[in-house]
Amino acid sequence: MTTSRPLLRTKLLQWLLVPLIALLAVDAVVSYFVALRFSQRAYDRSLAEIARELALHVVEREGKVQFDLPEPAQRVLLADPSDRVYFSVTAADGVHLAGDNRLPHAPAARPGAPVFFSALVDARPVRVVELDVPRPGGTEPIATITVAETENKRSGLAREILLSVVMPQLLLIAITGLLVWNGVQRGLAPLDTLKEAIARRSHTDLRPLPEGGVPGEVQPLVRAINDLMHRLDHTLTLQNRFIADAAHQLKTPVAGLRAQLELMLRETDPQRLREALSRQYVGVERLARLVSQLLSLARNEPEALKTVRLQPVDLNALMLETTMDWVPEALKKDIDLGFEGLDRPLVIQGDPTRLRELFDNLLDNAIRYSQRGGRVTVRVRDTARPTVAIHDDGPRIPVEERRRIFERFHRLLGSGADGSGLGLAIAQEIARIHDAEISLADDADGVGNTFSVSFSRTDAT
Template sequence: MRKTEPRLQRKLLAWLLGPLLVLLVLDTAAAYWVSQRFANLAYDRALHEIAREIVLHVHQQDGQPRLQLSDAAADILLMDAQDRLFYRVDAADGTLLGGDATIRKAASPGTDPRFYEDEFHGEPVRMIAARMPIGETAGGPLVTVQVAETLNKRSRLAFEMVANVVLPQLLLIVMATLVVWFGVSRGLEPLQRLRRAVAGRSHLDLSPIDTHDVPGEVRPLVDEVNELMARLGKTFDFQNRFVADAAHQLKTPVSGLKAQIELALRENDPERVRHSLAQLYISADRLSRLVRQLLSLARNEPGALDTVQLQPLDLHAFALEVSMDWVPHAIKRNIDLGFEGVEHPLTIAADQDRLRELINNLIDNAIRYSQEGGRVTVRTSREADGQCKLAISDDGRSIPVEERARIFERFHRLLGTQEDGSGLGLAIVSEIATLHGARISLEEDIDGVGNTFSVFFQPSEDERATVSGLKAAV
């Protein structure tokens, strides 16, 4: 399973620590630069002193400056525990008066001492170069003194200063990391608990997730999941009930079939066997109708909206075509099946197969539940508000007002109904109407007897435009 918490935790840490580390690097660079400046300030002064000291050993002899510094005196002067020092002294005309000739000559030194970085025998050195008067008198002849010093103590001082600045900061960052890690872990603990609670659930448990200690940011997500689970719960209930109902409905006819077959098997008289087979055929036919109705019910559930293919269709012509198929059946029952409708097309958006099923179920009921010699009328018309109406009327027994809503429920039949049927036809009609966004109403027929089932469809977009055009013209 993919864990979300460590990823979030790592992300937060990366966002907090990344910039902190960049700051630390910048800070170290700045500290190093400043430290070097201070180290130079401190040690350059000493270098200047040595240069002055060396000049004190330059004297005038025969009008020429001479450096009188013994090696031993020079060693003492240039002695240092950590660095090596070198010097050279040049007369104003450029002649070397003493010291190390391999020191690179400074370019045009001034009377103010100049400090700079240079190289001596491949090693970096700090150099002072200055022109100074000999004999400690300001007006004396000038000589150029250069003193070079290796960088050991300067580097060490700079390093120590940087370490003193950076180490506490590094420590601070490590502590900040620990605090942030701990804080984020604690902050995300409710999410972990939530994950454990969901992971530990049975697949049948659709009760809502407890939201009382869920963090505010995650609450809307959990609420949505709870709502989804509630919807899933309803769908499961619905399907479980449907399967139970279907099994119950199938059990009786299948037992009936078995009993009839057993009876037929015991018969010896070919004529009676034939009669039993004819009965069996009727029963099997009923069973197959029940199975068809069940399949249709499942096919037209509200969730089936994706499979509906709505296309422009002329309700008037289509209802007439479907009604014509029922004429032979109506004649057989001696029922006067009529059709009344407007001549011009009533265009609606409909799924043709499903609409046929809707009309078939309503006409089937009207013929089935009317007395022989009765009258069934299919009508199409346009309402004042532009809706297209399909009405199927009969003159049979009126359905009591208190039953009018219930007969659309699955498996519900009126008490005392003798005719075959399983109580699914109107449930299918209702589902198909819903898939079409249509509304159904049930009233007595115009003359106050029988029943009229009316279905109101919204006109299709094109039709709406035509109707409003017509109205404007009127």
């Protein structure tokens, strides 16, 4: 895991905590205002009580409105441990009767009911209630009582409410964060174990990783890795075996050449030297063939084939040309090399160079393993699938060997001819690129062998 990319646990925490905090913030704001409204109402009610109490002491005597409450009684009524309380009594005609005449009046009075509003007194915020005093037995107001109090209690309570609402929420966020962190940590622990297990491995250890203990979501990943390990192991085994085989095959002719060279160095007779030299030549040719077959096999390895581009190829023309090229070789062994083609092109999708290589190998075998004076025939047919058959009348390949001759380095004992044992393996790989099939069938006449290559049909003309 690289640290440059955001970690899964950070992301999970973000996804969870950001909406949670937003939600809790909205909740806190709403609860704060609701609680504040209820407490404001309670304080307003007790402020109105004071106003009503004061209203009881407004009297009308001989047509004159008076406020009749002794100073000490006023002090008792207005006493408050945390706030300063003001009052004023104003007659209906606007004459100030008692109290503090600096108090503001309601912007819009409502007859009969107390009116509450906020204002400033001595540059300090106050909550004010205004109450009309009706004439006894009537409804028209004779005076107005105004009571105001500073807001210490109220803001103190607001702070308390805020704290009691926000603190539990903060605690909730912290606990949720911890739980999520812990959960993610526990959930991801098997991944860390897996990472450690892979990091500790040696590059040669391709055993499968343990699937137990990992969460269900990760199991497909482990399975995919194990599958890859398995294929790697298989490929490496094949490659190692091939390298060992190739080295072994190269060792024998090289050792032979070296021994002959040593002899030649001691040889003084020009005639014998010449004979040894020509034996050397044959040995070098054999070695060259082996090296070129090895290279050809490497060129046609499945891994190297991703770059191959197939193109329309006239199979009939290609086979005619290939057969013609093998005539000199056939003549050397007095073999009758025949061609039975079509009188029109037979187009398939292919790589001409590789197809040449495939049929060169089959023709080489047919001529090489046939007796002197034999017969080899190449037939091109346009049946269900375009097919090339190469028939020889040489010694028949035993049934039990028919599969194995396609394996690398496998040769039949006593064939009496040189070879590296790679020709058919190369032919097989090339056939695979072309989606073609090589088969070895019993000959109808019961003599020799017929190697057939059948291609898939193509729409190209």
